[in-house]
Amino acid sequence: MSIDLIKNAIVLGSVYLLFATGFTLVFGSFKVMNLAHGAIMTLGAFVGIYADNVLGFPIGFTLVVAAIGAGAGNAFLDAVILRPIARQSASTHAGAEDLNPIVATLSFGTIVLGLLVQTVKAVDFTYKQTDALAKPFAFGGLTVSSLDLAIVVCAIVMTGLLSLIIAKTRAGMAVRAVAEDRAMASALGVRPNVVSAATFFVSGAMAGVCGVLVGILYSNVNVTIGDHLLLFGFVIVTVGGLGSLTGTAIAAYLVALVQTIANAYFQAAAVDLIVFGTLLLTLLIRPNGILGKNALSAGIARR
Amino acid sequence: MINFAALGGAGFLEALLIAVLAALSQYVVLRAGVFSLGTVGFMAIGAYTVAVLTVKYHVAPPLAVLCGILLATIVGVALGALVGKLRGAYQGIATLSFVLVVERIIALWESVTGGPFGITSIPLFARYGLLLATAAGALIIVIALELTPTGRKQSAVRIDELAAASFGTNVAWVNLVAMSVSAAIGGLAGAMMAGNQFAVDPTAFSFGLIIATLAAVIIGGYRSFLGPLFGAFVVVALPLLFSRHQILASTIVAIVTILILGFAPRGLAALTRLDGEFLLRLFKGPLRENRAGSSGPSLLMPVSNDGGRVLAAFEIARAYGAVRAVDGVSLTIESGQIVGLIGPNGAGKTSVINLLAGVVRLDDGRVTVGGQRIDTLPAYLVQRQGIARTFQACRLFHEHSAWSNVLLAATSGRSRSQRRERPDRACAQAAMAFTGCLDLADRRAGDLPYAFQRRIEIARALACEPRFLLLDEPAAGMTQSEATDLGDVLRRTAAQGVGVLVVDHNVPWILSLCDIVNVQHMGKIIACGPPAAIRGDPQVISAYIGGYVEAHEPSSECGNANEAGVGA
Numbered sequence: 001m002s003i004d005l006i007k008n009a010i011v012l013g014s015v016y017l018l019f020a021t022g023f024t025l026v027f028g029s030f031k032v033m034n035l036a037h038g039a040i041m042t043l044g045a046f047v048g049i050y051a052d053n054v055l056g057f058p059i060g061f062t063l064v065v066a067a068i069g070a071g072a073g074n075a076f077l078d079a080v081i082l083r084p085i086a087r088q089s090a091s092t093h094a095g096a097e098d099l100n101p102i103v104a105t106l107s108f109g110t111i112v113l114g115l116l117v118q119t120v121k122a123v124d125f126t127y128k129q130t131d132a133l134a135k136p137f138a139f140g141g142l143t144v145s146s147l148d149l150a151i152v153v154c155a156i157v158m159t160g161l162l163s164l165i166i167a168k169t170r171a172g173m174a175v176r177a178v179a180e181d182r183a184m185a186s187a188l189g190v191r192p193n194v195v196s197a198a199t200f201f202v203s204g205a206m207a208g209v210c211g212v213l214v215g216i217l218y219s220n221v222n223v224t225i226g227d228h229l230l231l232f233g234f235v236i237v238t239v240g241g242l243g244s245l246t247g248t249a250i251a252a253y254l255v256a257l258v259q260t261i262a263n264a265y266f267q268a269a270a271v272d273l274i275v276f277g278t279l280l281l282t283l284l285i286r287p288n289g290i291l292g293k294n295a296l297s298a299g300i301a302r303r
Numbered sequence: 304m305i306n307f308a309a310l311g312g313a314g315f316l317e318a319l320l321i322a323v324l325a326a327l328s329q330y331v332v333l334r335a336g337v338f339s340l341g342t343v344g345f346m347a348i349g350a351y352t353v354a355v356l357t358v359k360y361h362v363a364p365p366l367a368v369l370c371g372i373l374l375a376t377i378v379g380v381a382l383g384a385l386v387g388k389l390r391g392a393y394q395g396i397a398t399l400s401f402v403l404v405v406e407r408i409i410a411l412w413e414s415v416t417g418g419p420f421g422i423t424s425i426p427l428f429a430r431y432g433l434l435l436a437t438a439a440g441a442l443i444i445v446i447a448l449e450l451t452p453t454g455r456k457q458s459a460v461r462i463d464e465l466a467a468a469s470f471g472t473n474v475a476w477v478n479l480v481a482m483s484v485s486a487a488i489g490g491l492a493g494a495m496m497a498g499n500q501f502a503v504d505p506t507a508f509s510f511g512l513i514i515a516t517l518a519a520v521i522i523g524g525y526r527s528f529l530g531p532l533f534g535a536f537v538v539v540a541l542p543l544l545f546s547r548h549q550i551l552a553s554t555i556v557a558i559v560t561i562l563i564l565g566f567a568p569r570g571l572a573a574l575t576r577l578d579g580e581f582l583l584r585l586f587k588g589p590l591r592e593n594r595a596g597s598s599g600p601s602l603l604m605p606v607s608n609d610g611g612r613v614l615a616a617f618e619i620a621r622a623y624g625a626v627r628a629v630d631g632v633s634l635t636i637e638s639g640q641i642v643g644l645i646g647p648n649g650a651g652k653t654s655v656i657n658l659l660a661g662v663v664r665l666d667d668g669r670v671t672v673g674g675q676r677i678d679t680l681p682a683y684l685v686q687r688q689g690i691a692r693t694f695q696a697c698r699l700f701h702e703h704s705a706w707s708n709v710l711l712a713a714t715s716g717r718s719r720s721q722r723r724e725r726p727d728r729a730c731a732q733a734a735m736a737f738t739g740c741l742d743l744a745d746r747r748a749g750d751l752p753y754a755f756q757r758r759i760e761i762a763r764a765l766a767c768e769p770r771f772l773l774l775d776e777p778a779a780g781m782t783q784s785e786a787t788d789l790g791d792v793l794r795r796t797a798a799q800g801v802g803v804l805v806v807d808h809n810v811p812w813i814l815s816l817c818d819i820v821n822v823q824h825m826g827k828i829i830a831c832g833p834p835a836a837i838r839g840d841p842q843v844i845s846a847y848i849g850g851y852v853e854a855h856e857p858s859s860e861c862g863n864a865n866e867a868g869v870g871a
Contacts, residue, residue, distance in 0.1 A: 106518070
């Protein structure tokens with residue numbers, strides 16, 4: 001295995017990590033499988049395109065603007081769509097294991113993409129102010145562009161920071177409390193609506209950053225870039241164990257490694273086959289992912 | 304603006320009928336609590352089997368369709384067995400990846416499937432008439448399944464898997480049945496799609512179709528067989544209505560979907576009252592009439608004459624991490640006896656019940672019924688040894704009526720011979736009459752006040768005609784008089800020869816009720832004996848107030864154990 005292959009796997013894994021961390025964050029805390037996450041990432045990429053192509057912002061600034069745009073979109077999803085639906089479901093005893101939020105996030109994703117298509121049409125865009133990221137570095141025999149470095153650093157720093165915030169700070173404690181029991185947390189003075197909107201914002205912001213970086217990496221932004229990532233995001237959060245940030249990180253690099261190696265030898269459909277096959281196998285061996293909690297009552301499944 | 308003409312043609316009706324078949328396949332699993340997204344994979348298998356057989360091997364379409372259904376069903380059984388251990392989102396994602404794997408295999412296997420170009424010139428056998436007939440047939444099968452005991456168990460498993468297992472439901476089996484039926488209908492849907500469209504290619508079975516099928520059932524609702532019909536109509540008709548505004552169409556459909564979710568969270572079908580339970584009542588006649596007609600026995604069947612049976616636990620133990628919740632507990636319950644288990648919070652009382660009922664695995668020790676080991680059995684088989692239970696927090700199937708809660712237990716919780724001896728409905732009715740909640744039969748369980756839910760839970764346990772009844776805090780939250788009534792019910796139950804174990808906090812109530820009382824503290828049984836002996840036991844008093852108490856502090860009133868201790 002060449003060293004370039006490993007580098008590619010690490011860069012790809014970091015892209016997946018940026019994408020999947022936000023996904024895991026929302027799932028882990030609010031048990032919402034956010035199928036709009038891909039659309040939110042695409043939204044971030046296009047906010048970035050606007051900042052870059054039209055306003056001519058430097059790339060660092062573009063990243064911040066894209067993060068805010070995508071974060072706001074995700075917070076809107078929580079406040080305007082998910083929360084009223086959850087309230088309505090609760091008032092009619094629709095049950096906790098409800099699938100309504102999944103369909104709602106999916107529909108929201110469709111709306112976001114529909115409006116994007118309406119605005120930008122099916123045209124490919126590229127980022128222009130990216131000279132700062134084109135600089136190559138040489139480490140021994142390996143050449144790394146500053147874009148590669150930026151992606152890896154962004155992914156690791158943001159994910160690390162996030163797990164630190166969740167585990168150590170007051171804000172993290174509030175998120176964990178609301179995640180565990182919304183009503184109880186509000187009885188203790190936490191404002192669940194603020195906490196959930198903020199969590200969705202952070203999740204969306206990471207997707208937005210991911211969108212811009214992916215757009216630069218592939219020198220192409222169009223309305224379909226989120227689709228494939230969403231599927232792979234699924235695989236990663238599941239293999240890692242839903243709701244576990246560490247598991248997500250392990251799975252992101254694992255899936256990227258499998259995919260990069262398979263890419264070197266097989267055509268695209270076969271690569272997908274290998275990746276989804278890996279997912280199925282992982283779940284058969286570990287029904288709750290690599291680091292997922294065992295929520296299943298042993299007495300029912302045991303033979 | 305809105306293109307109503309689009310709904311006029313045969314094209315719309317054919318698309319709708321195929322969508323109905325797909326949605327029925329999805330509905331069968333969702334109503335059983337199996338979160339499978341495999342439908343589209345089964346459709347792809349059905350469609351490609353028909354395409355390959357008719358085009359390459361010139362097989363007659365009816366035979367090809369049968370082959371498609373058969374192959375899809377075989378794959379469905381295999382997939383169901385594989386994902387049977389997964390739950391919730393994991394099940395969804397595993398089955399989703401199954402669909403993607405099927406799609407990729409089709410795209411790669413060019414020699415047979417034509418790869419990305421697909422197969423063309425499929426004979427057009429599935430026109431409007433045939434589609435209508437198959438959709439109607441599939442609907443009838445789905446409704447028929449819903450009305451069988453298996454179908455009712457499936458809905459119970461969706462609402463509360465653990466409670467369903469505690470009433471003799473083999474969860475793995477009813478899930479597998481759901482998966483197989485879903486696969487068969489999915490295969491049929493795919494076969495019809497192939498016979499309707501002249502050509503198949505892998506892009507037809509994309510992520511988009513998975514989502515549309517799922518959305519159809521969510522929009523329509525998975526609590527009534529009308530759901531997939533309504534939902535399929537919405538997802539097929541809406542895009543056509545707005546087809547003149549291509550880009551906006553998907554956005555408008557999404558907005559309408561969100562509005563439906565917001566205003567009818569249980570799906571459009573919930574706006575009608577037509578569902579499986581309604582049909583059951585229609586076919587079998589309303590319960591009230593039946594009740595008025597029968598002055599039948601309101602007592603339970605006496606327990607079969609092998610009355611010498613004993614439920615016994617020997618040195619059972621279970622630790623959660625470092626906490627030894629149950630630490631070498633031994634106790635016996637003989638038939639006709641009421642045995643109490645009391646102890647301070649966290650003593651491990653509920654854990655004992657869970658161990659006896661087979662919900663939690665033993666670390667050590669064994670549980671026997673009449674000398675036969677039962678601790679290696681899964682919960683539903685433990686139940687079939689004649690052990691029924693209630694839960695600390697009420698676990699009724701809250702969406703069902705009180706009547707169908709009890710009826711389900713009478714159906715799934717009794718042996719064949721018991722069911723022959725006394726019909727399910729008579730048994731359920733007797734159990735409800737016995738606990739005095741017959742007049743609540745038609746109410747939705749989740750809407751009842753707590754004390755009544757308790758009674759129905761006990762009626763549900765009694766409807767299994769158990770040999771042993773395990774009650775976890777049955778009197779919690781009850782007023783004094785309600786608890787006294789409950790005590791009468793339990794005494795009458797024991798008089799029929801049932802062995803009863805009661806766990807509760809209400810010490811005076813337990814002492815007045817039980818023949819034998821066990822006291823558990825920190826996982827261990829610290830005292831055991833008739834109430835009179837327990838009343839004055841110094842160790843018991845010390846456990847309850849947490850300090851050392853003079854040995855001879857007999858309190859005449861058992862209920863004042865606490866105060867007596869504090870006073871001393």
